Amino acid sequence: MKTNCSSDKTRCKTKCFKIALLVVVGIAALGWLVMLLWNWLMPALFFGAREVDYWQAMGVLLLSKILFGGFRGGCHGRWKERRQHWQSMTPEEREALKGHFKSRWGNWCSSNKGEYKAAGKSASPSEE
Numbered sequence: 001m002k003t004n005c006s007s008d009k010t011r012c013k014t015k016c017f018k019i020a021l022l023v024v025v026g027i028a029a030l031g032w033l034v035m036l037l038w039n040w041l042m043p044a045l046f047f048g049a050r051e052v053d054y055w056q057a058m059g060v061l062l063l064s065k066i067l068f069g070g071f072r073g074g075c076h077g078r079w080k081e082r083r084q085h086w087q088s089m090t091p092e093e094r095e096a097l098k099g100h101f102k103s104r105w106g107n108w109c110s111s112n113k114g115e116y117k118a119a120g121k122s123a124s125p126s127e128e
Helices: 009-045 054-068 076-088 091-105 113-118
Strands: none
16 A cells, blocks of 8 residues: 555654665765775776775765765756746646656655645645
8 A cells, every 4th residue: 555645744754764874885885886996996997096084085976066066966957948948838748747747656755734624635746
């Protein structure tokens, strides 16, 4: 049985907490991987390069993010195109697209759950 956040706030908070924890663990693991790669490659390739500890590796990761704008994936540079596409849509097309996203992603961890349910609609498309 699929639940939604408007009926079970504890489950929603738990799900959001798990996602946040997964993000933190992922960033920590990425820092650890940078440290391992640096300590394996840099001293062997460059004379005088020292090994780094975990926090220095996190600094290298942050510096690479600032300098190169990495970790974005392939779709973040297209916001202008998406905005233009959204503005060219009719109101009916916009509502159809919103409905598609609600059916795909649901309403968990959303601030408008009460408004959606007050409109006489189920908060989860699987319950309709």
